[in-house]
Each structure stands twice: as C-alpha cells, then as structure tokens.
Amino acid sequence: MFKKLFIVLFYSLLVVSCTYFENKWERESIQVIDTVVDFNTVDAFPLFPNCKDIPSREKQKICFQIEIAQHIYASLKEYQLNATEIVNDTILVKLKVNVLGRTSLSEILISDKTKEQLPEFDSILKVSLQNLPTLKPAIKRDMPVTTEFTLPIILKN
Known part of the structure; x- marks a missing residue:
C-alpha cells in the first residue's frame, strides 16, 4: 500500500514540477524585441556646421x-567650362557622407554628349x-551612419 501511495505521489509531483518549469521557461523566452530597422531613413541628416543649431529635422x-x-x-563658377555646342542637361551626382563626416563622390550619371562637350567636368x-568642410554625419538610432x-x-549655357 505504501508502495502504491509512494508511486502515485512521486508521479504527481513529477507531473506538477515539469509543468511548473515549463511555464517558467515559456515566460522567460517571450520577449518583445524591436528589430525592424528602416534603412531608407535616418533620424538626423548630415549637417554642415552652420545647420546644426536648427531644431526642425525638415529644416535641417x-x-x-x-x-x-x-x-x-561656387566651385563650378571658378572654372571656365567651354562647350562648342549648347548644353542643356541634368547631371546626377551620387554623394556619400561617411560616419566621420567626410564627403566622397560615388558616381556621376552624365550623358555621353555632355561628357564629350565638358570632359573636365567630373x-x-x-x-x-574635396574642399567641402567636414560634416556632422547622419544619425540612426543614436549612432553615426x-x-x-x-x-x-x-x-x-
């Protein structure tokens, strides 16, 4: 009789204890983690020294x-750009501002005709x-990016 009672008691304790630990582990593993990062926007744009005191993000x-x-x-105005034909074009310049605030040229999208007319433009x-001042880099989640x-x-012309 004691043996049956002991086995029943042992199994009931085993079942209760496993359920207790299972719920505890389950509660600990559920966490809300904010991992969605929008890489197309920044919290603060790169800034020139005289723009950093402006409070509004849009105005910055x-x-x-x-x-x-x-x-x-102002830099282009210093040079004489001479073309033999009329130039009426839009050039797309891709610029990169690194985490140290240095600006570099990534790519220039220029038509072949304009490149032929102004070969020294790039x-x-x-x-x-290169003459740009060092900028304050863009900020994303309180880190420079x-x-x-x-x-x-x-x-x-």
Missing part, C-alpha cells in the same frame, strides 16, 4: 541641401567635393 534637411548646392555652384566636381544621396546639377 533643407539647410543641408542648400549648403551643398551653394558650395558646388574632375572639377571631385575637386569641389554612412548616407548616400543624389544631387541633380542642371547645366545650361
């Missing part, structure tokens, strides 16, 4: 676009980008 973006356009326009553009963007340059 506009300030960045204006500053880079003015800098490149080297002038590279020199103008490398960003790439496309700047259109409209040429008309």
Whole structure:
C-alpha cells in the first residue's frame, strides 16, 4: 500500500514540477524585441556646421541641401567650362557622407554628349567635393551612419 501511495505521489509531483518549469521557461523566452530597422531613413541628416543649431529635422534637411548646392555652384563658377555646342542637361551626382563626416563622390550619371562637350567636368566636381568642410554625419538610432544621396546639377549655357 505504501508502495502504491509512494508511486502515485512521486508521479504527481513529477507531473506538477515539469509543468511548473515549463511555464517558467515559456515566460522567460517571450520577449518583445524591436528589430525592424528602416534603412531608407535616418533620424538626423548630415549637417554642415552652420545647420546644426536648427531644431526642425525638415529644416535641417533643407539647410543641408542648400549648403551643398551653394558650395558646388561656387566651385563650378571658378572654372571656365567651354562647350562648342549648347548644353542643356541634368547631371546626377551620387554623394556619400561617411560616419566621420567626410564627403566622397560615388558616381556621376552624365550623358555621353555632355561628357564629350565638358570632359573636365567630373574632375572639377571631385575637386569641389574635396574642399567641402567636414560634416556632422547622419544619425540612426543614436549612432553615426554612412548616407548616400543624389544631387541633380542642371547645366545650361
């Protein structure tokens, strides 16, 4: 009798204890982890030194676009670009700002006709980008990240 009672008691304790640990493990393994990262947007855009005090994110973006356009326009204005034919084209310049805030040229999308008319344009553009000041890099989740963007340059003569 004691033997049967002991076996029943032992099995009931075994079943209860396994259920207890199972629920405990199950509770510990369920965690909400935020792993969805949108790689197409940043929390803060790369900034020139005089744009960093602007509070609005959208106005910072506009300030960045204006500053880079003015800098490149001023650099291109220093050179005499001579073409034998009329040039009316939009050149797409892909720029990269790394985590240290340095700007580099990724790619220039230029038509063959414009490249033929202005063969020195890409080297002038590279020199103008080297003269850019060091920027504050873009921020994503409180970490500096490398960003790439496309700047259109409209040429008309």
